Amino acid sequence: MAILKLDGVTKRFGGLIAVNNVSLELEEGELSGLIGPNGAGKTTIFNVITGVYPVDSGKILFMNQDITRKRPHETAALGIARTFQNIKLFGKMSVLDNVRVACHYRLRASVFSAVFSLPNYVKQDEELTRESLRLLEAVGLYKLKNDRASSLPYGHQRKLEIARALATKPKILLLDEPAAGMNPEETSELMKFIRRIRDEFNLTILLIEHDMKVVMGICERITVLDHGCVIARGSPGEIQSNPEVIKAYLGSGAYARS
Amino acid sequence: MTWTLLLQHLANGVALGFVFGLVAIGYTLVYGVVKLVNFAHGDIFMMASFFVYYGIVLFSFPWWFSFVCAIFLTALLGISIEKVAYKPLRDAPRISSLCSAIGMSFLLENFATVVFGGRQKPFYQPQILSKTLDIGGVRIQLVTVVTILVSVAALLFLNYLVYRTRMGLAMRALAHDFDTARLMGINVDRTITFTFAVGSSLAAISAIFWALRYPQIWPFMGVFPGWRAFTAAIIGGIGSIKGAMTGGFLIGMISIMLVAFLPDLAGYRDAFIFMMLVLVLLFKPTGLFGEA
Amino acid sequence: MYKKRSFWLTVFSLVLFFLFIQYAQTHFDAYIIRIMNVAAIYVILGVSLNLINGFTGQFSLGHAGFMAIGAYTSALLYMSPELKAMNFFIKPLIWPLNEIQIPFLSALLAGGLLAACAGFLVGAPCMRVKGDYLAIVTYGFSEIIRVLFNNLQSITNGPLGLKGLPTYTNLWWSWGWAVFTVFFIKRLIDSSYGRALKAIRDNEEAAEAMGVNLFYHKTLAFVVGAFFAGIAGGLLGSLVMTIDPNAFNIMLTFQIVLIVLLGGLGSITGTVISGVMIAFLMEWLRIVETPMKIFGITIPGISGMRMLIFSLILMVAVLFFRHGILGDREFSWEALFSAFKKRHSTEGE
Ligand SMILES: Nc1ncnc2c1ncn2[C@@H]1O[C@H](COP(=O)(O)OP(=O)(O)OP(=O)(O)O)[C@@H](O)[C@H]1O
Numbered sequence A: 001m002a003i004l005k006l007d008g009v010t011k012r013f014g015g016l017i018a019v020n021n022v023s024l025e026l027e028e029g030e031l032s033g034l035i036g037p038n039g040a041g042k043t044t045i046f047n048v049i050t051g052v053y054p055v056d057s058g059k060i061l062f063m064n065q066d067i068t069r070k071r072p073h074e075t076a077a078l079g080i081a082r083t084f085q086n087i088k089l090f091g092k093m094s095v096l097d098n099v100r101v102a103c104h105y106r107l108r109a110s111v112f113s114a115v116f117s118l119p120n121y122v123k124q125d126e127e128l129t130r131e132s133l134r135l136l137e138a139v140g141l142y143k144l145k146n147d148r149a150s151s152l153p154y155g156h157q158r159k160l161e162i163a164r165a166l167a168t169k170p171k172i173l174l175l176d177e178p179a180a181g182m183n184p185e186e187t188s189e190l191m192k193f194i195r196r197i198r199d200e201f202n203l204t205i206l207l208i209e210h211d212m213k214v215v216m217g218i219c220e221r222i223t224v225l226d227h228g229c230v231i232a233r234g235s236p237g238e239i240q241s242n243p244e245v246i247k248a249y250l251g252s253g254a255y256a257r258s
Numbered sequence B: 001m002t003w004t005l006l007l008q009h010l011a012n013g014v015a016l017g018f019v020f021g022l023v024a025i026g027y028t029l030v031y032g033v034v035k036l037v038n039f040a041h042g043d044i045f046m047m048a049s050f051f052v053y054y055g056i057v058l059f060s061f062p063w064w065f066s067f068v069c070a071i072f073l074t075a076l077l078g079i080s081i082e083k084v085a086y087k088p089l090r091d092a093p094r095i096s097s098l099c100s101a102i103g104m105s106f107l108l109e110n111f112a113t114v115v116f117g118g119r120q121k122p123f124y125q126p127q128i129l130s131k132t133l134d135i136g137g138v139r140i141q142l143v144t145v146v147t148i149l150v151s152v153a154a155l156l157f158l159n160y161l162v163y164r165t166r167m168g169l170a171m172r173a174l175a176h177d178f179d180t181a182r183l184m185g186i187n188v189d190r191t192i193t194f195t196f197a198v199g200s201s202l203a204a205i206s207a208i209f210w211a212l213r214y215p216q217i218w219p220f221m222g223v224f225p226g227w228r229a230f231t232a233a234i235i236g237g238i239g240s241i242k243g244a245m246t247g248g249f250l251i252g253m254i255s256i257m258l259v260a261f262l263p264d265l266a267g268y269r270d271a272f273i274f275m276m277l278v279l280v281l282l283f284k285p286t287g288l289f290g291e292a
Numbered sequence C: 001m002y003k004k005r006s007f008w009l010t011v012f013s014l015v016l017f018f019l020f021i022q023y024a025q026t027h028f029d030a031y032i033i034r035i036m037n038v039a040a041i042y043v044i045l046g047v048s049l050n051l052i053n054g055f056t057g058q059f060s061l062g063h064a065g066f067m068a069i070g071a072y073t074s075a076l077l078y079m080s081p082e083l084k085a086m087n088f089f090i091k092p093l094i095w096p097l098n099e100i101q102i103p104f105l106s107a108l109l110a111g112g113l114l115a116a117c118a119g120f121l122v123g124a125p126c127m128r129v130k131g132d133y134l135a136i137v138t139y140g141f142s143e144i145i146r147v148l149f150n151n152l153q154s155i156t157n158g159p160l161g162l163k164g165l166p167t168y169t170n171l172w173w174s175w176g177w178a179v180f181t182v183f184f185i186k187r188l189i190d191s192s193y194g195r196a197l198k199a200i201r202d203n204e205e206a207a208e209a210m211g212v213n214l215f216y217h218k219t220l221a222f223v224v225g226a227f228f229a230g231i232a233g234g235l236l237g238s239l240v241m242t243i244d245p246n247a248f249n250i251m252l253t254f255q256i257v258l259i260v261l262l263g264g265l266g267s268i269t270g271t272v273i274s275g276v277m278i279a280f281l282m283e284w285l286r287i288v289e290t291p292m293k294i295f296g297i298t299i300p301g302i303s304g305m306r307m308l309i310f311s312l313i314l315m316v317a318v319l320f321f322r323h324g325i326l327g328d329r330e331f332s333w334e335a336l337f338s339a340f341k342k343r344h345s346t347e348g349e
């Protein structure tokens, strides 16, 4: 059963059609990739799924529920978490607080019980702190929990973003170019890490990536996007030999050089 | 209500609209280029009227010469404010430059209070400008006509500057994409200086016409025209000259017509204007002519 | 263990502080008491504005409006019917306001709650309007309040204002509320809610993507901030005994912004220090406006000089001390102890 289903989704920015009649299905538990040349509309698809931008037409279903008109905080609460292409951490907050923010929506205590430390708040706050610390341990940032997020090195910031996304208890995780700016060693470690969290947290993962080694290495299914349209879909082997895909990449490369 | 009276109010509304519009352009240009609400713009406007006043009273310049000097001095003032208060904060968080602008406004007002005195001063009224024209029963003050004519001339000149000169091109480039323009080798400092000079001289021109119409000047006189003009700039869509003029007209008309036809509600004028602002921002956050 | 020690230290210093307040109220001269009252009100104002501007990152210029609402609401409720009749001699006050009188505390709370409602109304557009635009909208709101209060003759007495208000405000009231404000807002920003507010400040888009309801939390900041601003307005009215709409103008808001800037956006400790400092500084600066004799030459007092110096300080603060006294650091007993220990160990070497 498809856990997430995009049905003829279109998103325009003025005259530009960033996402053009895209239909897409994610099976529960699968690790799939979304690739395409620069400006193909990959990030926009993430933004449309999570509700950052309203769609112009089409429908988005998550676990058979229509989420087309939902705001980002609502989709997050339903179980769609994401990371950002250009890291967006809460820079002035501590590493631990970054993760705890993502647990906040689950808090069932009023502002008053929070301010006056009533037992029901204290219990939940302790629980979510414990959970956040567990997540930090899982991504290997436990020791840095009191550091400012903005002071972390780049690779750690990427990991913190993932830990933060996991703290929302997602069913689907959308990763936007997680390997960007990493060296080969870090990249291969990241690949293992992504597989591990998928199994550990029972996730469905959709991943945007330019690094073909990563995509071909860990994705079970790949969707190729060009100029907002899906031009191919299939296993890594099928994609690599698909002439359309090669043309799209060569074409954009030629364009970039000219 | 007769036709002639209506036409009279209309002429006044148009003239006031131009005055607001010119001030609004100052806000719009600065915001467009440096993305800063120049809170001190209304006080630059106030300083201009004092420059004229002291030119006449202290140096006994002829009034027209005093006007011209004031325009230059005001441009200079605008440039110096940018150099002192905004330039050092160009790469700082937005909130810092916003506070700096607020502080600058505060500083100018208090400076004027201490140096010029807090009391209202009479603004010189040149004889010929206070004449009244009678066009088929419609009585229009000459000031009104001159305001409209000079404003149109200023607008045409501005249009030439922004769309026909290299400097204007640089301004538009900065407004469109500051960082890219900077990388492309546009002289950022010079362009910004120029923007402040243009904005401030327009404020000076409108200050003169404002003071001719309401001939009492004092240190806080810039606060309300300034805010109304800023409102006009936002309503029209900040960054757009056309929008600033449209907003200026809207607010000028409302100001005049409310006093003329609904005098009971005249006290609520600013409440109306701000309501309009909030509504525009809520339903079209980029203003009437703003780009998304 | 540390937590417990800090708790008792806090309790102990609060007891000491209120003993001092009691002493000051009975022994200090009226002039100093007045400044101390103003200081407390500045602390409330600064800390509550810091919640909106410093911790939530929503640039608000609406504080004077919230204060006006608080001041008028509470005054109209705690004034005696006779006093109201004396004030409203142009147009009588509408029923039922002209007949009721309630105790000071409930009047203050009513003022705070009404200001909080206004805070909700102002905070709501936050969703559509951001940054500089928000500053304009909130400023516009506070101007609307001023214009309305100037014109609603039969409710506010228009530009004549309200005169001869009874002075309930004393050091207990003002510092009591100041301490409560600091307590409330400190606890709020350290709680899970506060983390959500700071997340909005640091990155709105990411906060929303992590499930933070922007509308709820932004309006929360505005409502809480406005509530305390309303309380401060009520305390101020009863302290200065005269209120009129034009006292609550943008200048007042700027002063509060200055307190926050000097203290440090995002630092409650800094705001408390700068609030007290500014209260005393503003009083002390009155000297420059009174005539004085230096070496036998009489220098006439220059009116407005005080505000000029004040605005110069503001500019210097903005340009050269961008992070305020404390940046976004906070006082804590632990930090104090560890600083102490360090000092000791270096001395020992
Ligand atoms: N908010 C926006 N307003 C206007 N245009 C936008 C906006 N966001 C994206 N676009 C445009 O939509 C197109 C698709 O952008 P998108 O960011 O989705 O591409 P992408 O596939 O993620 O590319 P990249 O690999 O560079 O990240 C681009 O042409 C981009 O300029």
Ligand SMILES: [Mg+2]
Pocket (backbone or CB within 6 Å): A042, A043, A044, A085
């Ligand atoms: Mg992208």
